[in-house]
Amino acid sequence: MRPRTFFAFVGPSLVLMILFIAIPLVSVFLQSFWQTQTVFERVEIENCTPGFPAPNCTTQTVTRPLLDESGRTVTETIYVGLDAYRAVVQPEAVAAAFAAGEDFWSRLSNIDFWKALRFTLTFTLITLPLVVGLGLAIALAVNAALRSLRGPIIFVSLLPFIVTPVIGALSIRWLFIGDGILTNALEAMTGTQIFMFAQGWTIEILMLTYRVWHVAPFAFVVFYAGLQTVNQDTLESAVIDGASRFERLRYVVIPHLMPLIVFVSLIHLMDAYRVFEEVIGFSSQAHRISLQFLTYDFLMPDDSGNRSISRASASSMLTMIGIVILLVPLLMRTWRDYKPRG
Amino acid sequence: MMSAKTVQPSAPLRWTIGLFLATWCLIAAFPLFWIAVMSFKLPVDAFSANPLTVIFGPQTRAAGQGLSLLDLALGLATLAALYVVAAKKLGGWVERVAGETWLPLGWVVGGLLYGAVAAGVLVVLLPAVAGGLEAVVRPIPLVGLLAEPAIGLTLEHYANIWFEQEFYRNFINSLVVTAGVVTISLTVGTLAGYALARTRSSLAFWLLISALIFRALPHSVLVSGYLPPFINSAEILEPFLGDAAPTLYGQPWAVILVLVAINQPFTIWMLRSFFANIPAELDEAARVDGCTHFGAFRRVIMPVMWPGVITTGLFSFLLAYNDFLVTSLLLDAQNQTMVPAIASFFNRETTTTDQVRAVAAAVSITAPLFLLVIVFQRQIVSGLTAGAVKG
The missing domain is CATH 1.10.3720.10 (MetI-like)
Structure with missing residues (x-):
């Protein structure tokens, strides 16, 4: 295919990606070093009330936004260097926490960014083995189940995967909120009063549970497809050699599925690192926030209608550094797969 | 080819697998099923701590909104029929009518038409038929019980x-x-x-x-x-x-x-x-x-x-x-x-x-x-x- 034709085909897609992904990325990078703010002016206002012999006059200095001729507020953009990053990471507070010694962790987790980072990383790393394990277990079980049952089971399994993430999280929240039936069942079992949404760690457990429920079907479908291509001859020889069921799984099936396990893990790492909808669905912002939610929160207008764009950009850039670190193995793999043919 | 016997799971293992799959299906479908049930009940029933109350909705039924066993049977049959049509027949029809070239358009039109027909059947046809049948059945002793409301159900939240x-x-x-x-x-x-x-x-x-x-x-x-x-x-x-x-x-x-x-x-x-x-x-x-x-x-x-x-x-x-x-x-x-x-x-x-x-x-x-x-x-x-x- 000649370069001209190639560009004609790829052109529209390329333009969209440059316009709406590449350029915004560059502008986020720049925004994190610059800050746009309203220009304020200080004016002296003299207020006079009638009096005798002279009117009673007080002079006040008032700070108010500068307006241009058409009555709009004037804004200026100034270079602030790493100020926005400092505002997000708060190195002084970290140093203070470090100096405080033993309650370092609890002090650190009072700072939004570190709180979000802690949650995002635990969330990603804890759900990963659970998703892979549960997905594999379902795939193996379905593979051993009656053929006629497989279709309906796949149908039911797809539901958690396909449901809107916010709604999925809400549906689980409604089972537990207040005197929800599951909270009630738990209380009946343990004999204690349980308030699932009163403290951070219970919400965190719910969030982890939701994510595993949501992603396990994806892992299951991928592994199930992989199980269909296991080499039957190898399995048969393993049986003849007297390998037990567990040994066959350990030495034949798992090695065969290994590339798929790596694939599912990488996709899951990428997606779990972007955790966001859980915070909305479970309304956990008072207790648990994620890195993406931190940016979202900066972007939402505050009470006076301002969006802290430069802080949002700084926290975006920090989030991206994490993604790049996660991506390195995936990129290496793609490199290996594609390059020899390319 | 390996004989199927050698890899056939033993009976206890088969039971474990069956139990595990049943549990998984329950966990997968339950939250969605449950919010669907809740959405048709008055708040008192929907947020009741007793699951049976949520399902049967006594307060909702007492408020005069409910389904009889007859409605329930008709409704389930209709839903099953709609599922079979969507899952088994719709694809074939679309492919036959639209042909290869217009397939995606066919899917869009087919999907919208199907959605409209399904909504029509559920909202207009089903209540009319069920209402008619109930009116016929109600005077008959004993069988008439089938027409009495058994499960509370209200559409008022949706309407709202x-x-x-x-x-x-x-x-x-x-x-x-x-x-x-x-x-x-x-x-x-x-x-x-x-x-x-x-x-x-x-x-x-x-x-x-x-x-x-x-x-x-x-x-x-x-x-x-x-x-x-x-x-x-x-x-x-x-x-x-x-x-x-x-x-x-x-x-x-x-x-x-x-x-x-x-x-x-x-x-x-x-x-x-x-x-x-x-x-x-x-x-x-x-x-x-x-x-x-x-x-x-x-x-x-x-x-x-x-x-x-x-x-x-x-x-x-x-x-x-x-x-x-x-x-x-x-x-x-x-x-x-x-x-x-x-x-x-x-x-x-x-x-x-x-x-x-x-x-x-x-x-x-x-x-x-x-x-x-x-x-x-x-x-x-x-x-x-x-x-x-x-x-």
Whole structure:
């Protein structure tokens, strides 16, 4: 295919990606070093009330936004260097926490960014083995189940995967909120009063549970497809050699599925690192926030209608550094797969 | 071939597997099933601590709204019939009527028609038939009990959110955004995916690598890039467009373009792997016969590409339909789609009535997705595995 034709085909897609992904990325990078703010002016206002012999006059200095001729507020953009990053990471507070010694962790987790980072990383790393394990277990079980049952089971399994993430999280929240039936069942079992949404760690457990429920079907479908291509001859020889069921799984099936396990893990790492909808669905912002939610929160207008764009950009850039670190193995793999043919 | 006996699980193992699968299916379906049940009950029943109360809804029934066993049987039969039609028959009909070339359009029209017919049957035909039957049966002793209300059920929360709170506006916005994203994303992505599958240049390699990086970006990163220019776009574009310069913030079509771009990396990767499976000899033969690249694409590739395109389209649909972050930040209240709009329902939650309304809104959002899985289960599964096998 000649370069001209190639560009004609790829052109529209390329333009969209440059316009709406590449350029915004560059502008986020720049925004994190610059800050746009309203220009304020200080004016002296003299207020006079009638009096005798002279009117009673007080002079006040008032700070108010500068307006241009058409009555709009004037804004200026100034270079602030790493100020926005400092505002997000708060190195002084970290140093203070470090100096405080033993309650370092609890002090650190009072700072939004570190709180979000802690949650995002635990969330990603804890759900990963659970998703892979549960997905594999379902795939193996379905593979051993009656053929006629497989279709309906796949149908039911797809539901958690396909449901809107916010709604999925809400549906689980409604089972537990207040005197929800599951909270009630738990209380009946343990004999204690349980308030699932009163403290951070219970919400965190719910969030982890939701994510595993949501992603396990994806892992299951991928592994199930992989199980269909296991080499039957190898399995048969393993049986003849007297390998037990567990040994066959350990030495034949798992090695065969290994590339798929790596694939599912990488996709899951990428997606779990972007955790966001859980915070909305479970309304956990008072207790648990994620890195993406931190940016979202900066972007939402505050009470006076301002969006802290430069802080949002700084926290975006920090989030991206994490993604790049996660991506390195995936990129290496793609490199290996594609390059020899390319 | 190995005899099936040797790998046949032993009886205890079979039972364990069966039990495990049953548990999984219960866990997978239960939360969704439960909110569906809750949404049809008065708040007293819906938030009762006793599960039986939630299911049978005594207060709702006492309020005079309920289903008899007869209704229930009729309703279940209708639902089963609709499921069978959607899962088994619809695909065949669409393929026969639309033919190869118009398949996607056929699916869209078929899907909408089916949705309309199903809604008509459930909302108009079923109550009429059930009402008639009940009237006939009720005077008969003993059998008449079948016509007495057994399970409480009310549609008032749905009526409230869809009409009084104008949720239908959000539904239309969702429809517009989703349809726009799917159409544009597939048109643009098919061309790019085809070219990427048919070239070995290093440029294509770098394009795919950067697409992979883009795929991993958190969407909030991109949105922080969009927000300032979108809000100020009228001023920025004024020198070029004059007074016609639009403010992009709050415009559905701007959000459509953003979602298309966000979705593009995934789309081109997926379509590329589908096109790589179509033998290159096919379009080479057409080129030998004198077609241009575009001609070969249109005459030879288009008729055979639909399975891949439909699968990719489903995932674009899901992305656009399920999105919360982009739409909640870039659309204002009057153009809001369904998913961010529901946040205003559940954040209000001052009374239990509000909560049940939020539940009803949530079920309304889930229902179309449910239909989607019924009709397209095979394509979704093949799409999930295609990505894995091809990397």
